[in-house]
Amino acid sequence: MRVTLRRPVAIAAVLALVVVASPAATAAPATAAPAPEAPGGVAGVAVPSLNWQDCGTGDGFQCATAQVPLDYRDLSAGTLSLALARRPASKPEQRIGSLLVNPGGPGGSGVGFARGVVEELPAAVAERFDVVGFDPRGVGLSSALACLDPEQTRAAFARMTAARRPGDFERGQAFAAEFHAGCQARSGALLPYVGTEYVARDIDVLRAALGDAKLNYYGVSFGTYIGTVYANLFPKNFRVLALDGGYDPESYANDPYRYDLGQFRATEAAFNRFLDWCAKTPDKCKFGNGNPGQAFDKLVADLDRDPVKDAEGKVTANGASLAYRIIFAVNGGSPSWPTLGTQLAEAQTRTGRLLRPIAANAAFFAANTAVECADRVYPKSTLQLRARLAIAAAVAPRLGPVAAYGTPGYDHSHAAVCQQWPAKQASRYAGPWSAKGSDPILVIGTTGDPDTPYQDSVVLSRTLRNARLLTFVGEGHSGMSNSACARQATADYLVSKKLPARGARCEDDPAPA
Template sequence: MTTWTRTALLTTLAVAVTTLPAVTFAPRAEAAGVPPLAWTPCESPGGPTGQECAGLPVPLDYRDPRGPRLTLAVTRLRSDGPEARQGTLLALPGGPGGSGVQRLTQRGAALRAQTEGRYDIVGFDPRGVGASTRASCGITEGDRYVFTLRSWPAPDGSIDENAARSRRVAEACARNGGAVVRSFSTANQVRDMDRLRRALGEEKISAWATSYGAYAGAVYAQKYPQHTGRLVLDSVGDPDPRRVERQWLANMAEGAEDRFPDFAAWAADPPSGHRDLQLAERPEEVEPLVLALAAKLDRTPRQSHVPGLPLTGSMLRQALQNALYGDALFPSFAALVKAAADPLGEPPVLPAELSAPVPDADASVIIAVLCNDVSWPRTVGHYRRTVAEARAAHPLTAGMTANIVPCAFWKDAPADEPTRMAPDGPSNILVIQGLRDPATPLSGALRMRAALGDRARMVTVGRGGHGMYVPRREGCGDRTVEAFLNHGQRPRHDVHCED
């Protein structure tokens, strides 16, 4: 969920969208209703044919519907089978910080084909993301690298630098972010989703929702059960309303341990074409090798291909977390390990996501949602204790998942209480979950499944990685999702797919 996932941190628009105004005010005639969207063509090179875009005005603060408004970027692919049309299917991305416009641009054509033209496929950029109204905290560049946004403790376990950075970021957001940054939350995203439903003229909306988007989709189903159609929750996190994002971050330690054996097996016996990236003779030798290299880089960072940006142990650990999201990322991480371990070789080439700071607006929305959704412990001493425990229990994540974040110093308390999931409501939810997910591990998804009761069925997939449904892949889990979306066929009981 990706709390600060690779995808969320690198979100960029893949489609040209008209520049939208920052903050406007609602005319009185529109305050009581939601006007229909004004669609315009917006096809882009490499994108799907027939793509359209529009802007959706939403209240900055739903308690003041006549007050300032933000504008959300919306895009759609119309159903190409109008005689079989079943409504609208939202494609909800992960994050916080993921772009629904980008998701539709990349996956919309395949999704439309696999749903056989039954839906208008719609994506939107949540407030603060992509081509929607944005805001920035004014976070300094050095605090916006992925490995600084992720709060890795010092090599000796100290969190003093993490605490100072977290305080700086929180103070910058309080000083510069204003009401727009304070409005970035799951509760407001869900309200925006229902406003989008009304603007689309739909009584119900269905959704394929992944990672953080799956949590937002589940909250929508809880808040608006009468307006929820078929809902696929793909790789979803623990819904505990007392912790929410705090728990998602903590669970990543377990997720890394669930997933690492897949990389270890690959690194001990790489497939043809990658034999030069073998790291060890046996899988059980890979983890000690990676941990020893990280410890060495803690002591003596290695100059990378980026001037002034040496490869540290924390950066290597962060590169590992990113690589665990998909098997296709294994070769690049193995190459980084081999290059970093060779003292006579060329400077190791850092992954692109580690080589430059995250844009201020992207970092700001990610942090703001985490801090606006739920309260976090406020004392540095609390995090010193939890980091020490986590470092001992979970060496692959070295205490990062239990460490202090800007939310410990956040000025404003959450405006909305997190939603408690309950089994009341229509039985229209399918959860799909991999057994070895580095971001939203199986244990958290099982708690979401239990909380939803008979509202949901769950299909587990015997693969590692994050995000289980891929249109056109035609695995067992993919077919189960498509039978549900296309025909409403949901397994009578929870099921398991090996592929």
């Protein structure tokens, strides 16, 4: 999942990027021998030249593109372009180097996230680093993947419901097949090469292109998995690696049913904590008249029975799309609860943000799903899939069915589509995970995180051989979003390599307001 920032961050779509099939001008030699000291870990990979130009956004950011190999195992396959944006260090005389940042997803734009890091983290970060974001391969401005178009996404959600019903497994299989066909038709040539191993190799090539002997990295949510893979491929190549909202890497990559079940539980639990707060503080929560759980159940049932339609009679919102939006909404944590209550009250009048058409997320859903299917291996047993999805829907009765049986979207909605995934997994990393021999790594975990459960950060900090865990006792997705204490600890580590004390906890969760 991508992180939710406290303030909106503009994304400048200023670069046109395409996959280059294999023209002679960009094709590299076919040899791709492992070479840990070479950029990307592969002999023969050229370090790209970065031609920085003003992005035209009026905020001091510069934009560039970098050519990287399409396939690190066959350099003759050609290159693709990655989009980058950077804000040069505001105190260049004290500059440490570049700080490469990633917001997660998969499918989140690092180009946009770089602006958020400059705004959100303490000033010392932007003073001492060139803050650099990039859109990973297949994402945003970097040869974006496409699967379903917005109209197909709208039509798929129109066929979904928020609650279990007969035939939901079979409908889920049909949704997966439809998604497969769209991905193959629109992005088939790129699908094998969007896995996180190749993203990590891209990062090492970018490190060299930026002129840094050692990488400085800050990743949130899925960005922690990218960072973990990087640390294991290149344990000697980074100075600092801050991972906020950790993934249990072994479970994510190699035992996905177990990993997904944790997300189903965490998301449902976070929404239930909101409902409990809403019931106890009706003066601050405008939804439900003291019984928000019952009101929500009625609202989604009413919307599934009588969905919102546009002037042409097409369904634009229903109970299923509302439940899906709640999965996003709970990431904001307790500061967002009053707003969420107001938005749910608006939905009762068939208006408001939660009932906006969800089809606008089609591009994000494509990248999120395709990358996870490139990274993970689900058992091929259809009987096991049926049983596991039933368990997931049962442990998360309000928000689980749309993720388990709906069209592929993000995070824990991928089992059916990934179990049948037709593309070669040429860029998948499966371990080891200890990053033996690395410098110290900082892991930040949030106890009430609805998307990257706290226990996953605990496991990650123990799996990495040289890591320190900082615990934010609070709600929301990532410490960056809601904890000034966590933001300061992150900045101290990035700038000075100072780790928090063992067992350190940030207990500054802001109250709902």
